[in-house]
Amino acid sequence: MTKKFLCFPILTEKDGTMKKEKSMKNRALLISASATVLALALVLNCGDKNESKKEAAAPAATAAPALTPELEQGKEIFAANCASCHGEKGAGDGLAAANLNPKPRNYKAPAKEWKNGPTEAGILKTLNNGIPGGTMVAFKYLGDDKLKLVAKYVIHLAQN
DSSP: OOEETEEEEEBBBBTTBBBBHHHHHHHHHHHHHHHHHHHHHHHOOOOOHHHHHHHHHGGGGGGOOOOOHHHHHHHHHHHHHHHHHOOTSSOOOOOOOTSSSOOOOOOOGGGSSSSSOOSSHHHHHHHOOOOOTOOOOOOOOOHHHHHHHHHHHHHHHHHH
16 A cells, blocks of 8 residues: 655555655655755756857957947938938938938949949039939038048948
8 A cells, every 4th residue: 555745655554554664765855956956957047148158259259340430430421311312321221211212222223233433533423413313312402522421431341
């Protein structure tokens, strides 16, 4: 006959009395095993949780160098006037790009695809005159100084 104690079978004598020695050994074994499992779980979960994040973040240290003040200014002007079509990184994927035909220039495109070339002079020509018959409008109203900053930033985007 078997009696249950804490969901574990406990052996009994033929007359129905418990074998105290085996019952105590079973209980001690159960407590030992539980304590061991708990200790193992604690040891495995110890340590710096951010350690793997720090290792994963290490490659980001090789990111592009900081922009010069001139490029920072060009970036600000670009963000305000150009990014809606050309996208933040100059990939031609700005919010307005989906509704434009032809699509805005992707600055990573080969030089032969640039209407006036990927040089500062070519970019300034495009910024001053737009592209007749296309969706690129002229930005002459920004003035020469701002357009030069934008042209330098566009060259930076094309190269990085």
